[in-house]
Amino acid sequence: MENKQKAFSKLIKDNQGLIIKVSRLYTHSLEDQEDLFQEIVLQLWKSYDSFQGNSKISTWMYRVALNTAITLFRKKTRQPQTDELQDFHSKDFLEDNDEKQQQISLLYKVIKLLPDVERAIVMMYLDDEPYKEIAETLGITEVNARVKMNRLKKVLKELMIKHA
Structure with a gap:
């Protein structure tokens, strides 16, 4: 066990x-991020014994993490929103607001606007995951992952221009 x-x-x-x-x-929010982090770790622990090595460990971890995040996200959206401060971001309070940090913050902001699956595709793409791993994690074909990512690049460019 140890x-x-x-x-x-x-x-x-x-x-x-x-x-x-x-x-x-x-x-x-940072508090929600911490809660989700802990919940993902808990779900990974619960399913750790069931990992059979049929895929890369990172693919399995992405799958568990995304399923946990999406499940919790859907549960939260069914509840009435009581947090009116959700539009405040930590970047608003950072002293070091250089251009690169602003671009990264903007990128995260527009990625959050995407639907769940598309958000996951972009995140894994930015992590340099191969399309094969993206497809396997999300249960889609490799060709579908490539096509979606190409379309998402255009959507993200438009959203970044719109929200800049």
Whole structure:
């Protein structure tokens, strides 16, 4: 059991960036990001024994993380919105507001406007995941992943211009 926990802890530590990205793209506040991060880790732990190695570990982790995020996102959208401060972003309070940080913040903002599957495709594409892994994670064909990403590039350019 101790070896299993050590292996799992190392897996989370080595891949925490993946979990952080999913948490950031599917939430609006730092508190929600932290909650989603913890929920993803919990779901990964629950399904850790069922990972059979039929795909890359990162593909499995993306699948669990995205399913957890989308499930929680859908549950939250069914509840009445009580947080009127959700449009405030930490970038509004950062002192270092250079152009690159502004572009990154804008990119995250427009990615959040995309539907769940498209948001996941963009996130994995930005992580340099091969189309084969994107397709496998999302349960679509590799060709479909490529086509969607090409269309999404155009949509993102338009959204960035519109929201700049």
